[in-house]
Amino acid sequence: MQLPVNHKPATDDKILEFLRSEKNFERGFRMLMDAYKERLYWHIRRLVTTHEDADDVLQNTFIKIYRGILQFEGKSKLYTWMYRIATNEAITFLQSRARQHTSAIDDLAGALATRLRADEWFDGDALQEQLQTAMAQLPEKQRLVFNLRYYDEMPYEEMSAVLDTSVGALKASFHHAVKKIEGFFRENDHL
Amino acid sequence: MKKDELHDELNEHAPFLNELRQKGDGMRVPADYFDTLNDSVFRQLDAIGARRKPEAFAKTKTQRSWWQWMQYLWQPRFALASAVLLSLALTGWWYFSKPAEPEIAVAAISVEDAEAYLMDNLLELDQNQIAMILPADELLHISIDAEPAPADTKTNKHELQLSPEDIEDLLRDMTDEELEDLL
Structure with a gap:
């Protein structure tokens, strides 16, 4: 061989x-x-x-x-x-x-922000840090779907095989995740 | 194509996120991280004793799916062995399930044939055999000499003493050969 x-x-x-x-x-x-x-x-x-x-x-x-x-x-x-x-x-x-963490979501987000700032391999600006914090507050499934779609640009059909979820449900999850993140930025006066 | 789809999707729902995406995520990795990752993984495997040894490989290799098992068993040596075992099983089943031959043979012989056979071979039979064949009321015991049979034999209660006239009649009906045999 x-x-x-x-x-x-x-x-x-x-x-x-x-x-x-x-x-x-x-x-x-x-x-x-x-x-x-x-x-x-x-x-x-x-x-x-x-x-x-x-x-x-x-x-x-x-x-x-x-x-x-x-x-x-x-x-x-x-x-x-x-x-x-x-x-x-x-x-x-x-x-x-x-x-x-004992743990209200805010505590979790706060802990994540602290870890992110301490990570020498993260040099994003305030907006990029806010995006990570917003993502950390999403429910687990929405966070997964958002990651796979937003960063990996994975097609829904392939995502369906990975997460064993229907394409329709994945599209809905992504849509909800986008709206929640947008809302998070609006609340923090970035929009 | 896929990028365009995502671009359109984000532009429709959250144009702000589409712009932010162009900036990247702000995450970096150490310069040689990916070059050294393979060795780090193997060091971890060594540390936890999970690195594959040849014998472990061979053991895992035999864990086949049902389809692989079917293909494996379809090899000529297994097919031949299976055929031989099946033949033996069928032969055994046929042998032990067929009716006993002697019963068929007895059932196939007519009463007339049986009587003829017994009459032809009467002199070959001993007293016990005659006692088993004849009904009790027709049981006949020929006693040429006067000595009685032992007291514990089953036939004793059926013994009859023949008169000299009866003996004469019997002898008259016998052929020369039968008389020779009797003597």
Whole structure:
């Protein structure tokens, strides 16, 4: 079996072919990480906001993928399957962090703003910080949908496979999220 | 195409968010983060003892879906073994479920044939066999010598002593060969 010699990301078929070979499993997994680590990182980062937390969640995500990849049956796209794992890991992380705050939403938003300002890998302006704070106040599902649509520009059909929700429900969630964020900015005199 | 769709969607509902989106999200990553990530993940796998060893790989590889199992079992060696086992099972079922042959044979013999056979082979039968065949009231025990049979035999109660006239009649009806056999 020949390994790819250029830096062009490998196709899913090629990655899975390597992963199913005992001899090339580890190389196959490195190919998988090379192909998807940036997309998965940014998806997670926008959910958990700080680089340090995103790094933890991403590494846990890859460990879960590593352990489960041979059970991947190809019923969905590899990308969709990994997105789902990353999303679940990020949600679990956010839920455990939320339990640490006793917690009115304002407390949670305040804690997030503090963490964001302390994160050396965030250099956004006041509006960008406000957007993160507004997103943190959304219900979990709306926040996910907003992230996937607003930042990842994921089509609704693909999002439907990741979140196991109908396209109509996803469009409604996005619309509600947009309206709530707009309302948040209006209340804070940015509009 | 997809970008245009999102652009239109945001412009329709929240033009402000569309403008903000053009500025990016203000998030950065360390310069070599993605270059070192793979090794960090493998270090984590080592630390928790989850890095795959060949034997673990082989064990996981055998966890097949039902369709993979069907394909696996469809190999010639398994198909042949299955056919042999099925044949053995059917043969066993047929053998143990068929009716016993002797009953059929007895049922197929007519009363006349049975009587003829017994008459032809009467001299071959011993006293017990004759006692089993004949009804009690017709039971006949021929005792040439006068000695009685042992007292504990079942036939004792049915024994009859023949008179010399009866013996003469019997002997008269016998062929020369039967007489020779009797002597």
